[in-house]
Amino acid sequence: MTRHFLRDDDISAAEQAEILDLALDMKRDRFAVRPLEGPQTVAVIFDKSSTRTRVSFAVGIADLGGSPLIIATASSQLGGKETASDTARVLERQVAAIVWRTYGQAGLEEMALGTTVPVVNALSDDFHPCQLLADLLTIREHRGALAGQTVAFLGDGACNMAQSYLLAGATAGMHVRIASPAEYSPSDAVVADATAIAAQTGGSVTLYRDPAEAVAGVDVVVTDTWVSMGKEEEKAARLAEFGQYQVDAALLALAKPDAHFMHCLPADRGFEVTADVIDGSQSIIWDEAENRLHAQKALLAWLLAKNES
Numbered sequence: 001m002t003r004h005f006l007r008d009d010d011i012s013a014a015e016q017a018e019i020l021d022l023a024l025d026m027k028r029d030r031f032a033v034r035p036l037e038g039p040q041t042v043a044v045i046f047d048k049s050s051t052r053t054r055v056s057f058a059v060g061i062a063d064l065g066g067s068p069l070i071i072a073t074a075s076s077q078l079g080g081k082e083t084a085s086d087t088a089r090v091l092e093r094q095v096a097a098i099v100w101r102t103y104g105q106a107g108l109e110e111m112a113l114g115t116t117v118p119v120v121n122a123l124s125d126d127f128h129p130c131q132l133l134a135d136l137l138t139i140r141e142h143r144g145a146l147a148g149q150t151v152a153f154l155g156d157g158a159c160n161m162a163q164s165y166l167l168a169g170a171t172a173g174m175h176v177r178i179a180s181p182a183e184y185s186p187s188d189a190v191v192a193d194a195t196a197i198a199a200q201t202g203g204s205v206t207l208y209r210d211p212a213e214a215v216a217g218v219d220v221v222v223t224d225t226w227v228s229m230g231k232e233e234e235k236a237a238r239l240a241e242f243g244q245y246q247v248d249a250a251l252l253a254l255a256k257p258d259a260h261f262m263h264c265l266p267a268d269r270g271f272e273v274t275a276d277v278i279d280g281s282q283s284i285i286w287d288e289a290e291n292r293l294h295a296q297k298a299l300l301a302w303l304l305a306k307n308e309s
Contacts, residue, residue: 002112002115002116002117002118002307003118003303003306003307004112004115004118004119004120004303005118005119005120005121005129005130005299005303006105006108006109006112006119006120006121006127006129007105007121007126007127007129007164007167008127008129008132008164008167008168008171009167009168009171009193009194009197010129011171012171013171013172013173013197013200013201015302016133016136016168016171016172017172018302019133019295019298019299019302020133020136020137020140020295020298022298022301022302023133023137023291023294023295023297023298024137024140024141024294026294026297026298026301027291027294030063031063033064033297033301034063034064034065035064035065035300035301035304035305036061036064036065036066036067036096036300036304037064037065037066038065038066039065039066039067040065040066040067040095040096041066041067041068041069041094041095041096042057042061042066042067042068042069042095042096042097042098042099042300043069043071043091043095043097043098043099044057044058044061044068044069044070044071044099044100044101044122045071045073045076045078045098045099045100045101045102046070046071046072046073046101047073047100047101047102047103048101048102048103048123050101050122050123051265051266052264052265052289052292053101053122053123053130053292054070056292056293056296057099057122057296058070059293060293060294060296060297060300061300063293063297064297064300064301066096069095073102083110084107084108084110084111085110085111085113085114085115087111088111088112088114088115088119089115091117092115092116092117095117096117096304097117097118097119097120097300097303097304098111098115098117098118098119098120099119099120099122100119100120100121100122101122101123102123102124103124103125104124104125105121105124105125105126105127107124108121108124117307118300118303118304118307120296120299120300120303123160124160125160125228126160126163126187126190127160127163127164127167128160128161128164128264129164129167129168130292130295130296130299131161131164131264131292132161132164132165132167132168132169133168133295133296133298133299134288134289134291134292134294134295134296135165135168135222135262135264135288135291136168136169136172136295137291137294137295138262138284138287138288138291139151139219139220139260139262141287141291142260142284142287143219143220143260146172146173146174147172147173147174147201147202147203148173148174148175148202149174149175149219149220150174150175150177150217150218150219150220151165151169151174151175151176151177151218151219151220151221151222152177152178152179152208152214152215152218152220152221152222152255153165153176153177153178153179153222153223153224154179154180154211154214154215154221154222154223154245154247154251154272155179155180155184155223155224155226155242155245155272156180156184156224156226156228156238156242157178157179157180157181157184157185157186157207158180158184158185158186158187159184159224159228160228161222161224161264162178162180162186162224163186163187163190165178165222166178166186166190166191166193166194166205167190167193167194167197169194169203170194170195170197170198170201170203170204170205171197171201171203172201172203173198173201173202173203174203175203175204175206176194176198176203176204176205176206177206177207177208177214177218178205178206178207178208178214179207179208179209179210179211179213179214179215179245180207180208180209180245181209181241181242182209183241184241184242185207186207191205191207211244211245211251212251212254215251215252215254215255216254216255217254217255217256218255218256218259219255219256219259219260220255220259220260220261220262221247221251221252221255221259221260221261221262222261222262222263223245223247223263223272223273224263224264224272225266225267225268225271225272226238226239226242226268226271226272227239227268239271242272245272246271246272246273246274247261247272247273247274247277248273248274248276248277249274249276249277249280252277252280252282258282259282260282260283260284261273261277261278261280261282261283261284261285262283262284262285262288263278263283263285263288264288265285265288265289267285
């Protein structure tokens with residue numbers, strides 16, 4: 001059966017650790033692992049605009065010996081005349097893997113269903129699992145083992161980053177706190193899934209309304225833009241509702257003295273985070289951005305190996 005990576009809990013705790021180990025090895029020796037030598041091609045499809053995802057996958061596929069085929073959905077038949085499953089059946093005969101940055105999670109699931117090559121979620125409205133691999137890699141580099149670390153995510157608890165932190169963090173045995181207004185809480189189903197995973201790994205999942213309470217004594221403070229792509233018309237309302245969740249120096253000071261700040265970028269400076277925090281000594285956002293490259297290379301290499309066995 002073909003392995004895919006559509007959401008963070010598509011891999012077990014042991015598999016997550018294996019991928020992160022591989023990412024560290026590949027970061028130390030960037031061109032040592034080249035499963036796409038030939039070169040083989042990987043289709044990278046974009047419904048949404050992108051900087052970090054586009055660059056990290058294109059460079060990473062080349063590092064692995066392959067050739068990235070960047071496809072803009074607007075210039076293809078996908079989503080218009082052709083279904084996701086039909087597109088996948090065409091692509092699978094020509095490419096080694098399919099990476100898709102899209103809106104609905106259902107499209108990814110349709111594409112993966114019955115497909116003979118791995119499908120990777122490069123971002124959907126529900127989850128951002130590749131970013132979480134990079135975030136976990138970054139936390140591990142700066143703080144050591146992941147298990148037992150406490151991370152607080154502030155802002156839109158229903159966004160893809162918050163929901164991926166719940167699943168990926170629980171898988172890693174971390175204590176995940178999500179602070180958000182009640183109407184922006186994570187999906188009940190995702191919270192239930194993360195809670196079940198945490199029961200097996202020794203982690204925990206807690207939802208907060210008060211950002212100060214959520215940040216108290218944590219190891220890592222995380223936020224994301226309050227206005228994701230496709231929600232621009234909600235900007236005014238969101239700015240009003242999320243104001244108390246801004247990460248500023250005073251809020252960050254409630255975390256551990258050696259706590260780190262993370263943001264998947266792009267950041268809306270002066271809104272979800274102040275400039276002094278994002279540019280400050282506790283911020284590790286540039287390592288986080290670089291680690292998209294290494295984490296995704298490891299993921300692709302791991303998936304290709306699993307699907308050969």
